[in-house]
Amino acid sequence: MSVIIPYIDKPNPVTGVTNAKLGIWLFLASEVMLFGALFSTLIILRSSATDWPAHGSDVLNVPLATLNTVFLITSSVTIVLSWASLKMKNLMKFKLYMGLTVLLSFGFLIIKYFEYSSKFHHEHYPSTSTFYAVYFTMTGLHGLHVIGGIITNLYLMGPGSKMWKTEPERFTGRIECAGLYWHFVDLVWIFLFPALYLL
């Protein structure tokens, strides 16, 4: 007399995926459209501007952003390692790699904080010019996605990991989905970095 939802731990033999995996891919498709619209905004504003107010390579801190890029790419590797550890039935190693992922994401945010505060210190606000408007809006929205990822990953590392004892396959699936999301956040940054800092 209770509701049974199939394919939450094992893939559907016809489609080859679990419900959650199909769900996260659909969610990411919609996220692509969200950031796609923002990148289009940048392209349209910049290409139609008679005089683009500022160039990222002149006014933004490229070395710090490069370090941030390294942080995020490394964290993408560690989250895959955490998933692989679960595949090898090693919960401790999973927690270690997930912890590293969270640590690197915090590192990213801390650097971002210094970048932002130095901009505010020099009185560069979103209202200063369309360049800063795009810069703050896009990196801000990306930052929110990083924070969302940190909360999810901390939950999966802490209280969420209890599921490992009862439903290991479902838990591994969750980590895989978290990893897919995290790769997406990483990928957005890989587009943001050249578009805002280098060009």
Place this chain on the structure above:
Amino acid sequence: MSQDTHNHSHGHDHSHSMSHELPFWRKYIFSTDHKVIGLQYGITAVFFLLFGFGLMLLMRWQLAFPKQAIPLIGKLFTEDGVLSPELYNQFGAMHGTIMVFLGVVPLGVGAFGNYLVPLQVGAQDMAFPKLNMMSYWVYFIGGVIMLASFFSPNGAAASGWTSYPPLSVVADNGQSFWLIGMVFLITSSLLGSVNTIVTAIQLRVKGLSFMRWPVLVWAQVVTAFLLLLAFPPLEAAGVLQLMDRLAGTSFFLPSGLVVSGEALKVSGGGNPILWQHLFWFLAHPEVYVLILPAVGIVGEIIAVNTKKPLYGYKTLIYSIIFLGFMSFIVWAHHMFMTGMGVTMSTFFQATTMIISVPSIIILTTYLLTLWGASIRYTVPMLFAVAFLPMFAIGGLTGLPLGLTASDIHLHDTYYVIGHFHYVVAPGSLFALMAGVYHWYPKITGRFMSDTLGKIHFWLSVVAINGVFMPMFFMGMAGVSRRLYDQTIYAHGAAAQPLNVIMSCCAWALAVAQLPFLYNMATSWKWGKKVESNNPWGGTTLEWATASPPPHENFTTPVEVFRGPYEYSSNKKPLPQFVQEA
């Protein structure tokens, strides 16, 4: 029951009984049951539809009798009882927003999609029940924010449902409420659409291949894809407009903008047309979000009441898919007048002509299904049949708007209002009402009254044409939309008698809904009881279970043996779920 013997290999324990030990608030308020959530969506959406309709009824007084005090209730809104221009603008903007985003879409997608998709694919619930609950409550919060904006210091948003900048950026703070409300509504539809697609694809029972999906499931899945991919750009645009309003950025503000004789103190360098692109990139697919659930409902009802297979089922499905795809590349036909250039206009004019082809195919398959059938005119069938010519009028009057040459004359006139209201009001809404009458016995276990239903239908169909048909003539006479008082212009004053007719018909339409509301409310308790699982003789899976369906939908496992509409083989309907012929 038999579910207990149904051996499942999950090592986890979520099998404690959900159905009868839950407290009231878990069972009916914060429920994860797709049927309860579907009803929550439905009831909330009907409330918003009535609210949005009510705003228009007040506006129609001002339109018919400009600057005269609204009788009886006018003093509630302004001191002298006359609807002020400010209030008129707010009501106009909120009428559009509420009807589209809080009324028709939640009713078509949230209510019918939630209730019927799991049943029709043979699932026990949606794939993500908690997400489903969350999507309803996020929608609810969005609705509350929209309503609350009426009580903010300068009232609700007043820049039209399209919120074009720069007007919307310099508008009063009702606009910020609108934007925040929209972000909630978009989030809700995102959660809902992921859920619908995963449920329909993953939770199909054995034997239910894609080409055996009922047309309603196809329509809901294509709709969900539109919501999933078209809404995020508006979310992005909403964030950008919020930044413009709250953080002082200039995404949509050009340089050197002067407002009320003073140069605006912003950096400038933005592009107001950018908003229109981002907005219509959502809002054109949105039109198909409004119409496709209706197309699905009408298909089901026509098949059941003609006792015939839907003519050209595969063609119908491919048309729906093609329609969904094309709807992403027609958006700028709303923007011919922005001066975006001949090349762009020609492209979007061509795609707009192409998208009319699948719409016509859909209508044609339904008409050919009616051909030669002995039609059973139940109340839902009356509404479904009325949907066809109404939607056709709405669709065909769109063609002159899609052609750049004729659009120059018709753009932003009452003709446009007439066109899209024919699609959405006697189109989508008639189909949704048909759906209410048709599935009411399944949902409650009781029929709605036939007599009241017929009164509702005939009054509505006459009144609604009286409201929208004159708009075409008024638009062709050159009267612009959104005018507070058109009699100040000579051509407007000449067309003013039409406004009186339209307003009287609108009020008659409101009266015509009373038997419907009374019928819905009272039949729940006193309607004629449904004797079998399948009172209409349907062939799809929702008719395989009890009315109302139990908590887990199907008490015995179901399986699908054939396509959705196999009626004619030996004069006896062959439901999908029955093995023997």
